[in-house]
Amino acid sequence: xxxxxxxxxxxxxxxxxxxxxxxxxxxxxRVGLAEAAELGGTCVNVGCIPKKLYSYAAGYAESFEExxxxxxxxxxxxxFDWAYLKTQRAKEIARLNGVYASLLKNSGVTLVxxxxxxxxxxxxxxxxxxxxxxxxxxxxxxxPFVPEIxxxxxxxxxxxxxxxxxxxxxxxxxxxxxxxxxxxxxxxxLGAKVTQLHRRAHLLTGxxxxxxxxxxxxxxxxxxxxxxNIEATSIARGPHGLVVxxxxxxxxxxxxxxxxTGRVPNTxxxxxxxxxxxxxxxxxxxxxxxxxxxxxxxxxVGDVSTRVQLTPVALAEAMVxxxxxxxxxxxxxxxxxxxxxxxxxxxxxxxxxxEIDARARFGEVTVFSSEFKSLRHTLSGRGERTFMKxxxxxxxxxxxxxxxxxxxxxEIVQGFAVAMRxxxxxxxxxxxxxxxxxxxxxxxxxREPMPG
Numbered sequence: 390x391x392x393x394x395x396x397x398x399x400x401x402x403x404x405x406x407x408x409x410x411x412x413x414x415x416x417x418x419r420v421g422l423a424e425a426a427e428l429g430g431t432c433v434n435v436g437c438i439p440k441k442l443y444s445y446a447a448g449y450a451e452s453f454e455e456x457x458x459x460x461x462x463x464x465x466x467x468x469f470d471w472a473y474l475k476t477q478r479a480k481e482i483a484r485l486n487g488v489y490a491s492l493l494k495n496s497g498v499t500l501v502x503x504x505x506x507x508x509x510x511x512x513x514x515x516x517x518x519x520x521x522x523x524x525x526x527x528x529x530x531x532x533p534f535v536p537e538i539x540x541x542x543x544x545x546x547x548x549x550x551x552x553x554x555x556x557x558x559x560x561x562x563x564x565x566x567x568x569x570x571x572x573x574x575x576x577x578x579l580g581a582k583v584t585q586l587h588r589r590a591h592l593l594t595g596x597x598x599x600x601x602x603x604x605x606x607x608x609x610x611x612x613x614x615x616x617x618n619i620e621a622t623s624i625a626r627g628p629h630g631l632v633v634x635x636x637x638x639x640x641x642x643x644x645x646x647x648x649x650t651g652r653v654p655n656t657x658x659x660x661x662x663x664x665x666x667x668x669x670x671x672x673x674x675x676x677x678x679x680x681x682x683x684x685x686x687x688x689x690v691g692d693v694s695t696r697v698q699l700t701p702v703a704l705a706e707a708m709v710x711x712x713x714x715x716x717x718x719x720x721x722x723x724x725x726x727x728x729x730x731x732x733x734x735x736x737x738x739x740x741x742x743x744e745i746d747a748r749a750r751f752g753e754v755t756v757f758s759s760e761f762k763s764l765r766h767t768l769s770g771r772g773e774r775t776f777m778k779x780x781x782x783x784x785x786x787x788x789x790x791x792x793x794x795x796x797x798x799x800e801i802v803q804g805f806a807v808a809m810r811x812x813x814x815x816x817x818x819x820x821x822x823x824x825x826x827x828x829x830x831x832x833x834x835x836r837e838p839m840p841g
Contacts (some may be wrong), residue, residue, distance in 0.1 A: 395421045398522035400505045403430020405691035405703030406528035414496040416715040423505035428489035432700040435548040444732040447578025455769035471556040506660035531652040531692035540624030557645035565592040567731045569649035574734040584614040597743040603776040728806035730799025738798030740806040741790040753783040757835040786814040
């Protein structure tokens, strides 16, 4: 048997990579991990965590406005300090970087700082030094995609949004996915004049159609200038900022132009070709049901293999790989009924199938929906409304789709996701006593199906 430096070597110190390394080391494996940047990957450094913190910051602006309806008299208009928010965020991210480093160190993982490249099926090279391992795991995540258009050097991607200087008074967001919608909502709430362009007829491709239309309307009511069926064709620097030319010839002035036009697997410069690792049509590492690549000793999890681009999915995939290599091999991941949230204002929470997908998958379905002003806004003076929807398989009465646009949607949908994975029926929803008064109770009190 050949002798290796490690039992497992992980390339990438994001959520999936750190979880795999730590859990494998706790199983007694000799583990190494290479990371060229700060530990925690996209989620911790320029994704989920700072985005949610900034979403909270934007939410305070709404709360200040609403407080007058509840009798609060502020002595003066609240002042937002962008530099202070950036400083506080940076402190928290640095703390989390340290937590990740401690978790790896305390688990016995050997951390190697630098860019790792595959040499062959069992070897990586970092800064000229080679390390061998029985198994290699690639967990390098994804990276923002920017189309080739004139003036692309003037744009920023989502990675740069947390440290902009100065704060953009005029922000143009190009894109219609969840990252674009979240940043449009956040910076609108923080006080920027936000215009959002999307080349398609609706935002948020892949989400339920009713959700897509409802959240676009609510974002518009909140102040985001959402423009659909239009593209940016060039960006140039003008005397008063950036000038963005649109496909129809119009121009928009902006201080910052964010292109949130998708993410691609981070596979460049990894030496995948040299090691014989095959990529799929999306440029992701092609893996089988056990996350094994075309090279049996090399595995991939998370966004670099693009099954579902969510941090909790990368964590779950990492656990499956570790269990297969160093455990009992019984762990598996079911991709059906994975809940997710979008931190627009208002939030989106969703689990299961859209109405269109449910009809294609199950045939006949019954749809229930409700739209209302939440109790909070009966006094707040704001016109924000909440939308909730259930999609039920008619043959079995099982709830196969659950969707919400409203405050704390992610917090609400998480609990319902457990019930849906357990196969909860609409009858079971109906027999559940609601918590009153809450928005969440609407999910167990909808009785009248929509026509059709």
